[in-house]
Amino acid sequence: MSISQTVWLASITAVVAPLAGGMLHALDRKLTARLQSRCGPSWVQPFYDTLKLFGKQSQAVNQWQPFFALLYLFGAAASMMVFVLGGDLLVLFFLSTLTVSFLVMGALSSASPYSRIGADREMIQALIYEPMLLVALVGVYHATGSFDISAVRNHPQPLLLQLPMAYPALFLVFLIKMHKSPFDFSAAHHAHQELVQGILTEYAGPVLAFLEIGRWLETLLLLLIISLFWNTGVGGAVFLPAATFAAAILLDNIAPRLVWRWALRWIWISGLVVICANLAWLYWT
Amino acid sequence: MIFNRLINRARYKSPWLLFFNGGGCNGCAIEIAACLTPVYDLERFGVINKGNPKHADVLMIAGTVNYRNRRTLENLYSTITTPRIVLAVGACACTGGIFKGAYNVLGGADRAVAVDVYVPGCPPKPEALIDGILKGIGRFRSPGGGNAAD
Numbered sequence: 001m002s003i004s005q006t007v008w009l010a011s012i013t014a015v016v017a018p019l020a021g022g023m024l025h026a027l028d029r030k031l032t033a034r035l036q037s038r039c040g041p042s043w044v045q046p047f048y049d050t051l052k053l054f055g056k057q058s059q060a061v062n063q064w065q066p067f068f069a070l071l072y073l074f075g076a077a078a079s080m081m082v083f084v085l086g087g088d089l090l091v092l093f094f095l096s097t098l099t100v101s102f103l104v105m106g107a108l109s110s111a112s113p114y115s116r117i118g119a120d121r122e123m124i125q126a127l128i129y130e131p132m133l134l135v136a137l138v139g140v141y142h143a144t145g146s147f148d149i150s151a152v153r154n155h156p157q158p159l160l161l162q163l164p165m166a167y168p169a170l171f172l173v174f175l176i177k178m179h180k181s182p183f184d185f186s187a188a189h190h191a192h193q194e195l196v197q198g199i200l201t202e203y204a205g206p207v208l209a210f211l212e213i214g215r216w217l218e219t220l221l222l223l224l225i226i227s228l229f230w231n232t233g234v235g236g237a238v239f240l241p242a243a244t245f246a247a248a249i250l251l252d253n254i255a256p257r258l259v260w261r262w263a264l265r266w267i268w269i270s271g272l273v274v275i276c277a278n279l280a281w282l283y284w285t
Numbered sequence: 286m287i288f289n290r291l292i293n294r295a296r297y298k299s300p301w302l303l304f305f306n307g308g309g310c311n312g313c314a315i316e317i318a319a320c321l322t323p324v325y326d327l328e329r330f331g332v333i334n335k336g337n338p339k340h341a342d343v344l345m346i347a348g349t350v351n352y353r354n355r356r357t358l359e360n361l362y363s364t365i366t367t368p369r370i371v372l373a374v375g376a377c378a379c380t381g382g383i384f385k386g387a388y389n390v391l392g393g394a395d396r397a398v399a400v401d402v403y404v405p406g407c408p409p410k411p412e413a414l415i416d417g418i419l420k421g422i423g424r425f426r427s428p429g430g431g432n433a434a435d
Contacts, residue, residue: 029328038323041331042298048331051295052342057366059339197337204339204366 006085013084014077021216022046024223024245031249046216053209061110066207068106073210075099076217083224086150089137096221100126103199103211110202118198121186124260128183129176132169132271139163139279140228149228158230160240165278166229169271171244174222176267180248182255183263289428296342296368296425299331300418303341305361307394309348312408313375317345325411332418338364343421346394349377349384355397362398368431370421373400374414376407383407399434 001009025046033040042048060066079095082088100122107119141147143162144155152159160167176183186198203211223241230236258266306314320327321334335341338361350358362371373394376382381392394400401424404417424430 033326033328036323038326039329040326041328045299045331048295048298051292052299055292055296056342056368059364059366197335197340200340201337202339208340 001085009084010081013080017077017080017084017217017220018213021213021220022050024219025216027245028249031246032253035250035253046212050209050212053212054206056205058205058207060204060207061112061202064109065106065203066210068102068109069203069207069210069214071102072099072106073214073217075102076214076221080217080221083149083221086148086153089140089147089149089152092149092221092225093134093137096218097126097130099214099218103214107199107202112202114196114201115199118186118201121260122199124264125176125183125186128260128264128267129173132267132275133173135272135275135279136163136166136169136173139166139275139282142279142282152228153231155231158232158236160229162282163229163275163278165274167226167240169275170222170226170229171247172267172271174226174244175248175251176263177222178219178248180252182251182258183267184257185260185263293426293428293430297422300342300370300422300425301333301335301340302327302343302345302418303335303338303361303365304345304347305358307346307348307350307354307358307378309375309377311348313347313378316408316411316414317347317374320411320414325415327415327418330415330419339366341365342368343370343372343418344398345372345374345418346378346398346400347374349381349387349390350394350397351389351391353389355391358394358397367435368425369435370402370424371398371400371432372402372404372417372421374404374417375409376405379403379405399432401433 023043023046026041026043029045030040030043058066075095076099079092079099082092082095104119104122104126107115107122110116137147140152140159140163143159144152146152179186200208200211223245226244227237227241230240304314304317319325321332332343338344342365344362344365346358371394373379377384378394381387381390384390385392391397402417402421404413406413409417
């Protein structure tokens with residue numbers, strides 16, 4: 001890709017990705033509302049929320065909070081850029097890990113116990129889902145011979161045929177990263193608070209708006225990674241993330257919250273073990 | 286100028302709630318909870334019940350504010366990031382209600398914080414609550430709008 005093409009693609013992504021992420025969040029809230037037999041907010045509600053947050057007082061408790069929140073946003077944006085510009089999946093994985101660590105550090109920088117326990121739980125969540133995501137990406141390497149996203153996109157058959165167990169693992173990763181029940185022990189949405197707002201407690205105003213936009217980008221990125229697993233044809237590439245999204249919202253509405261010990265046990269049994277088995281099968285055939 | 290109007294509209298469209306129960310009988314609390322259920326559905330106005338004062342725009346006070354929880358209320362009020370709106374919900378929060386004159390009762394939430402909207406009733410109907418919230422956030426639409434004390 002020439003330099004001008006790269007710049008064009010990056011600029012378009014910088015505008016389109018937050019908008020698409022916001023629309024996804026609106027779809028999430030609207031679907032949740034319909035499942036609960038009510039109207040729900042408007043389709044542009046996330047944009048109203050974020051705009052309102054930019055107009056609020058920030059009340060940052062120290063200089064590190066806005067710093068880490070911005071780093072979180074830049075990390076999420078950088079991961080999105082790496083994906084869109086056809087970079088390396090492994091680099092993407094490390095970037096997204098770093099992004100989450102910035103969120104955790106920002107929350108730990110304040111003395112609030114809610115914030116700190118939320119940050120601890122966020123780290124536990126990262127401990128739970130990262131091995132699965134890494135093994136899934138290593139499986140992609142074994143199936144296609146490269147970590148490069150363009151190599152994955154050009155693979156002749158859908159990756160799901162060789163890596164069927166990667167999908168349950170990625171579904172669980174999606175549930176955890178999006179703080180959806182049953183794995184929302186770190187920071188719950190809206191009214192289901194246990195630790196006030198957990199990791200997001202001490203953030204307010206524009207700083208919280210940065211985090212919101214970063215979360216939209218992370219959701220979008222994860223759905224794009226899931227779409228890689230059915231890369232042949234547009235139909236599959238749209239159907240797989242759409243089905244994942246719908247299933248996640250359904251599960252969010254019917255499942256109670258798991259404590260982290262249970263989450264660790266059940267996710268590693270149903271996610272990590274099966275995907276390692278898949279990888280072993282792939283390696284030896 | 287147009288950015289300010291956009292932000293004011295966003296404030297009107299996305300009021301996040303913090304509910305403070307100032308030692309009441311929970312009648313108003315139950316009515317507020319009813320507003321958040323599918324029948325009355327406050328979320329169609331963009332209202333989310335955030336338990337966190339740093340995230341909230343609207344403070345709803347129900348129940349009599351007494352000398353014991355006055356400090357908590359003032360703490361919460363000062364933590365809520367501006368611009369903010371304060372609602373006094375129910376007869377007890379408006380004037381002390383049936384408990385006015387008791388030795389521990391302040392006699393209304395406005396003895397502790399600046400209240401913008403009073404929603405009378407014992408308890409007020411959910412429709413009245415929704416009306417009160419919308420009246421309160423209507424103040425965001427005027428330039429420099431917000432709590433009376435800000």
